[in-house]
Every structure is written in C-alpha cells, then in structure tokens.
Amino acid sequence: MRTITAELLFEAQNTLGEGPLWHPTQACLYWVDIEAGDLYQSQPGRQSFTKNHFDTPLGAYCFTAQGGFILATGDGFLAWEGDETQPSLMWNPLPGRAGVRLNDGKVDPAGRFWAGSMDTQQVKGELYRLDPDGGQHTLLHNIGISNGLGWSPDRKRMYYTDSLKRTIFTFDYELESGAISNPRPFVQLPDDGSDVVPDGLCVDDEGCVWSAQWHGWQVVRYDPQGNSLMAVSVPAQRVTSCCFGGDRWDQLFITTARTGLSEVELGDQPHAGDLFVVQTNTTGQVTNFFGGSR
Numbered sequence: 001m002r003t004i005t006a007e008l009l010f011e012a013q014n015t016l017g018e019g020p021l022w023h024p025t026q027a028c029l030y031w032v033d034i035e036a037g038d039l040y041q042s043q044p045g046r047q048s049f050t051k052n053h054f055d056t057p058l059g060a061y062c063f064t065a066q067g068g069f070i071l072a073t074g075d076g077f078l079a080w081e082g083d084e085t086q087p088s089l090m091w092n093p094l095p096g097r098a099g100v101r102l103n104d105g106k107v108d109p110a111g112r113f114w115a116g117s118m119d120t121q122q123v124k125g126e127l128y129r130l131d132p133d134g135g136q137h138t139l140l141h142n143i144g145i146s147n148g149l150g151w152s153p154d155r156k157r158m159y160y161t162d163s164l165k166r167t168i169f170t171f172d173y174e175l176e177s178g179a180i181s182n183p184r185p186f187v188q189l190p191d192d193g194s195d196v197v198p199d200g201l202c203v204d205d206e207g208c209v210w211s212a213q214w215h216g217w218q219v220v221r222y223d224p225q226g227n228s229l230m231a232v233s234v235p236a237q238r239v240t241s242c243c244f245g246g247d248r249w250d251q252l253f254i255t256t257a258r259t260g261l262s263e264v265e266l267g268d269q270p271h272a273g274d275l276f277v278v279q280t281n282t283t284g285q286v287t288n289f290f291g292g293s294r
Contacts, residue, residue: 116146244284
C-alpha cells in the first residue's frame with residue numbers, strides 16, 4: 001500500500017482535536033478540541049488561528065445557511081450565531097445520562113445535521129438527526145462510540161463508524177427522506193490487541209473513504225468496495241479525523257489528540273494534538289450547510 005506523509009500545519013496542542021471542516025465561502029479551516037470545549041478557526045493564509053470557548057464538551061458542529069453554527073455538545077444540540085452571542089438549546093436527547101455526550105457529526109447532502117452520542121461503559125450511544133424544519137430523529141441505538149460520517153457522491157450510501165466495534169458501516173441512504181437502511185460492514189479492523197480503531201472520516205469525489213485511525217498513526221483511503229488503497233502517515237499516534245479543503249478542495253486536513261498519552265509517549269511524539277495537512281491527487285466533496293446551500 002502506497003504511503004504519503006502529512007506535514008505540520010498548526011501547533012495547536014489540542015487535548016482531543018477533532019471535527020475539521022473547510023468553510024466553503026470563508027475559505028478557512030475550523031476544528032474543535034472536544035475536551036476543552038473550544039472551536040478553532042484558521043485565519044486568512046492559514047498562518048494563525050483563533051478560538052471560541054464553550055462551557056461544555058464540544059463534539060462536533062456545522063455551518064448554517066444563515067451564517068451561524070449548530071453545536072453538538074455535552075448538553076445536546078445548541079444554536080450559536082457566532083462572535084459574542086450565547087448558544088441556545090435546540091434539542092437535548094441526553095438529559096439525565098451521566099457520562100454521555102454528543103460526539104462526531106456531519107451535515108448530509110440535503111442539509112440535515114447528523115450527530116451521535118457515546119457511552120463506552122454501557123454501549124448505549126445513539127445516532128441522531130436534526131432537520132432544518134426542527135424535526136428530531138433517533139436513528140440508531142446501542143452504539144459504543146458514534147463516529148465518522150460521510151455520504152457517497154451519488155448520494156445513495158451513508159458511511160458511519162462505531163469505533164468501539166472497530167467498524168465502518170455502510171447504509172443505503174435516501175436523499176429525499178433521510179432514511180437509512182440495510183446496514184453492513186464496510187471496513188472492520190481486526191481485534192488484534194493493537195487498539196487501532198477507525199475514527200472520523202470523509203468521502204472524496206471518487207467515492208473513496210478516508211478514515212482516520214486512532215492509535216494507528218495514519219489515515220487510510222479505501223475504495224468504494226472497502227479495499228485499502230493508500231495511507232497518509234501522521235507523526236501522532238491518535239489520529240482523530242480528516243476533511244478536504246483548500247482552494248481546489250485537494251488538500252486533506254488532519255486532526256490529532258494527546259489525551260491519555262504518558263509523558264514518555266508525548267516525548268516521542270511532540271506534535272500529538274497538532275493539525276496536519278497533505279496534498280492529494282483527488283478532490284473532496286464541498287462541505288454541506290445545515291439548511292441547504294448558502
């Protein structure tokens with residue numbers, strides 16, 4: 001399998017960097033530090049970045065067609081208009097569930113925001129969908145760690161990761177209704193004692209899935225049949241997610257984490273928790289807005 005190497009982009013030193021998204025009209029990169037509750041934004045030219053802090057774990061977010069954000073947090077789905085405004089509650093499917101929070105999320109091609117919860121102790125996480133008309137849906141139950149989401153370019157398949165099951169699943173997807181059906185394993189990593197599990201993902205214009213591997217030091221590209229094609233080597237053990245962006249949508253941005261690593265391990269990987277980028281020979285799908293195109 002061919003391997004290319006990612007380059008350092010930002011020394012963010014995130015505890016749990018996640019959820020990179022390229023903003024289509026602002027031409028900048030966003031990402032989160034989940035445990036810190038911080039939302040990051042790169043500045044023009046990608047020479048620096050700023051961040052906004054929230055008093056709750058921030059698992060994922062999306063851009064709205066009106067210019068704001070929906071946040072997937074430890075307190076449920078929150079609407080945030082940006083700048084100095086305070087977020088407001090839209091839907092909390094998690095009340096009274098200690099130790100459970102929303103994790104990874106993504107907007108589908110029809111403008112709906114999907115995000116899942118994680119409950120590693122009881123495997124009682126779920127997958128939710130928040131619709132622009134206010135509709136609230138629970139699609140899946142008994143999830144360990146709800147993670148990477150993506151849709152095929154023909155809008156007929158949805159990819160979804162349960163990291164605790166070491167599996168990326170594929171579903172039949174109906175664009176008009178948002179219904180999913182016929183789940184089956186797309187990629188299942190072996191339970192070989194290595195602790196390598198699939199984490200966040202994105203799908204390129206050729207229908208290939210790029211999956212970040214927690215504990216794996218890499219992102220792996222799979223063809224639509226689930227065969228591994230190439231790897232992106234990352235100088236951090238806990239690779240968390242990836243997205244396409246840049247002027248031509250041909251750069252892959254990669255987040256990593258440093259949470260749980262010992263001082264010795266951090267000494268061996270000083271860029272754990274930083275942001276990386278690699279030039280690819282393909283292009284990614286444009287980031288979807290909640291509520292449809294802007």
